Amino acid sequence: MNKERNFIKSFFQFSIGQWIAALISFVTTPITTWLIIPEEFGKASMFTLAFNLLLNIALLGADQGFVRMFYEKEENKRKNLLWNALLPSLSVGIIIFIIIGVFWKELSFVLFGNDKEMKEIIEGLLKELEVDYITENNLQNIDNSQIILFWDIDDKEKLNEFNCEFLLGEL
Structure with a gap:
């Protein structure tokens, strides 16, 4: 009887982290769905x-x-x-x-x-990395930028004259 009790006690001691994680998940799920x-x-x-x-x-x-x-x-x-x-x-x-x-x-x-979400993810990563980049909405500041990020720009001839390290999109 004593061995069984020690076994159950040690079982719960080893699994306490999982129980705490489950409790935190149980509490944060309604908060997350309310906020997002x-x-x-x-x-x-x-x-x-x-x-x-x-x-x-x-x-x-x-x-x-x-x-x-x-x-x-x-x-x-x-x-x-x-x-x-x-x-x-x-x-x-x-x-x-x-x-x-x-x-x-x-x-x-x-x-x-849809194909718009990947653009937002890439832009978010570039913002987090604090990299200067230009999108199709801001072509007048393009000469200061290292990265040109564009999707379906009407005035594509403007982009051909700029030197940049990375160009993402379709010409």
């Missing part, structure tokens, strides 16, 4: 799901493999272990990035139902 339109919350959740799925594909478990093999390798071979873990993940990540760059409209349509 459910449609927008669903779009954000869809983006998060797609990002996490692609991140897991890109990582290929390399981080776990690196940690597992770290102490099994000699100290002078650990540098090679890092590169052996990084290169495949980095290569797959670059390939995924290129695929997203080429098929961004289709991906946006699949995830959000």
Whole structure:
């Protein structure tokens, strides 16, 4: 009887973090749905799901493999272990990035139902990174910018004369 009681007690001690997380989720869900339109919350959740799925594909478990093999390798071979873990993940990540760059409209349509949402996500990321960028609404300040971000601009000849590091959209 005493062993069973200790087992149940230790079971609850190990699972206390999950119980607290469930309680926090239970409390914050009504608050979140009150503050955010459910449609927008669903779009954000869809983006998060797609990002996490692609991140897991890109990582290929390399981080776990690196940690597992770290102490099994000699100290002078650990540098090679890092590169052996990084290169495949980095290569797959670059390939995924290129695929997203080429098929961004289709991906946006699949995830959000239209192709305008991806533009807003990219603009939000650029704002968070504090990168100067120009959209089609602000073509007069284009010479100060490093990035030109546009979708379906009528006056496309204006864009051809500017040098920029990154151009996203359709000419």
